[in-house]
Amino acid sequence: MTESGKPILYSYFRSSCSWRVRIALALKGIDFEMVPVNLIKDGGQQFSKAFQALNPMKQVPTLKIDGITIHQSLAIIEYLEETRPTPRLLPRDPKKRASVRMISDLIASGIQPLQNLSILKKVGEVSKDLREETQLTWAQNAITSGFNALEQILQSTAGKYCVGDEVTMADLCLVPQVANAERFKVDFTPYPTISCINKRLLALEAFQVSHPCRQPDTPTELRA
Amino acid sequence: MQAGKVSFPCSEALPEGTFPGRLRVTTYHDRVWQALALKGIDFEMVPVNLIKDGGQQFSKAFQALNPMKQVPTLKIDGITIHQSLAIIEYLEETRPTPRLLPRDPKKRASVRMISDLIASGIQPLQNLSILKKVGEVSKDLREETQLTWAQNAITSGFNALEQILQSTAGKYCVGDEVTMADLCLVPQVANAERFKVDFTPYPTISCINKRLLALEAFQVSHPCRQPDTPTELRA
Numbered sequence: 001m002t003e004s005g006k007p008i009l010y011s012y013f014r015s016s017c018s019w020r021v022r023i024a025l026a027l028k029g030i031d032f033e034m035v036p037v038n039l040i041k042d043g044g045q046q047f048s049k050a051f052q053a054l055n056p057m058k059q060v061p062t063l064k065i066d067g068i069t070i071h072q073s074l075a076i077i078e079y080l081e082e083t084r085p086t087p088r089l090l091p092r093d094p095k096k097r098a099s100v101r102m103i104s105d106l107i108a109s110g111i112q113p114l115q116n117l118s119i120l121k122k123v124g125e126v127s128k129d130l131r132e133e134t135q136l137t138w139a140q141n142a143i144t145s146g147f148n149a150l151e152q153i154l155q156s157t158a159g160k161y162c163v164g165d166e167v168t169m170a171d172l173c174l175v176p177q178v179a180n181a182e183r184f185k186v187d188f189t190p191y192p193t194i195s196c197i198n199k200r201l202l203a204l205e206a207f208q209v210s211h212p213c214r215q216p217d218t219p220t221e222l223r224a
Numbered sequence: 225m226q227a228g229k230v231s232f233p234c235s236e237a238l239p240e241g242t243f244p245g246r247l248r249v250t251t252y253h254d255r256v257w258q259a260l261a262l263k264g265i266d267f268e269m270v271p272v273n274l275i276k277d278g279g280q281q282f283s284k285a286f287q288a289l290n291p292m293k294q295v296p297t298l299k300i301d302g303i304t305i306h307q308s309l310a311i312i313e314y315l316e317e318t319r320p321t322p323r324l325l326p327r328d329p330k331k332r333a334s335v336r337m338i339s340d341l342i343a344s345g346i347q348p349l350q351n352l353s354i355l356k357k358v359g360e361v362s363k364d365l366r367e368e369t370q371l372t373w374a375q376n377a378i379t380s381g382f383n384a385l386e387q388i389l390q391s392t393a394g395k396y397c398v399g400d401e402v403t404m405a406d407l408c409l410v411p412q413v414a415n416a417e418r419f420k421v422d423f424t425p426y427p428t429i430s431c432i433n434k435r436l437l438a439l440e441a442f443q444v445s446h447p448c449r450q451p452d453t454p455t456e457l458r459a
Contacts, residue, residue: 068330078332112344122373126361138357141357149293
């Protein structure tokens, strides 16, 4: 915590995992200090000794709060939910909570790790020639496999948002993943439900203030 | 489905020779199986062979059940849940004894952090599906590339986990009670052994794993003891 007692979030403007936590903090009205970690500059600031001591996985986001350090975005969000329960990010009903976690995990384990910076770098290394083309195809495949499943699942869980009519942790995972998909030029024609929910969520203030184009570390040319 | 039972598609052993000398089951399977065993929940298992028939997870019937075409999938209380940690959290909320998450929110955060480190940060990067894709892009030196890839995914994660455990572990991953983090650890260690990862740098992981394997719930769910384990691979 800072001297003022505020939580400290280590974040990268473009990291979809960091964006999930930024949305949660915004929705819950939690004031925090942001420390940007540039995943590209200086060979990747996440590899510095200082940051590695903070998060041995060398990843963002990392949150220092209430005297502890938490990493893994969903673990952070669940902690925020348990300690600052208003407004809710998980429904009361266990079956709906299961749907929220299932969708969140589908994205956080089933899509994002398969198309993040780190893995695309490794894909580039093993594919040698046709590196960029292979990386793009790899990322697109990871996302479309996941979105094919998600579009189907949402048919039974979605109301206004991913699960029913209230914003949940699942929505915090959806919007950043859609942004990633757009960056990798994924065709959204097969995903009308995902598109519709995403658009509805982006109209909400918390999703706007936390947007990658509005962060302290957003490069000038990408700033909104 | 009989009253009081749940159906649980799970993976089956790879044929010998694919990864020489070792029986294998996906870590997804083991986490949930262990949770059901710890909580004493009776269930019916429906095996889904990830190799046979081109992979039974790709059948229309299974895809309707789980659009991600993955195991495990649990049908319980009239709903279908996939994603192992979502399943375990549901079991915890509806059958809370014995606990798999501590009461204290800070300890719960540690449990989830370790579970997610494994479930998002290691396992998806070395599962059957991704190794197949790695093989496709690497063309020549396929098996060697796949093995190195899997080892790197695991050692990156284990390097971090070994460090994290220095501050969270007691007898087990978080304190002295078995938690969801331990359910993730054991199957991941089994995977690491299969990929011939050197455990010298991971004394804490090794020690906790050994302690967990002595518990009955972890024996019941160990890959070598499942109902669909081929006879020649059974412990």
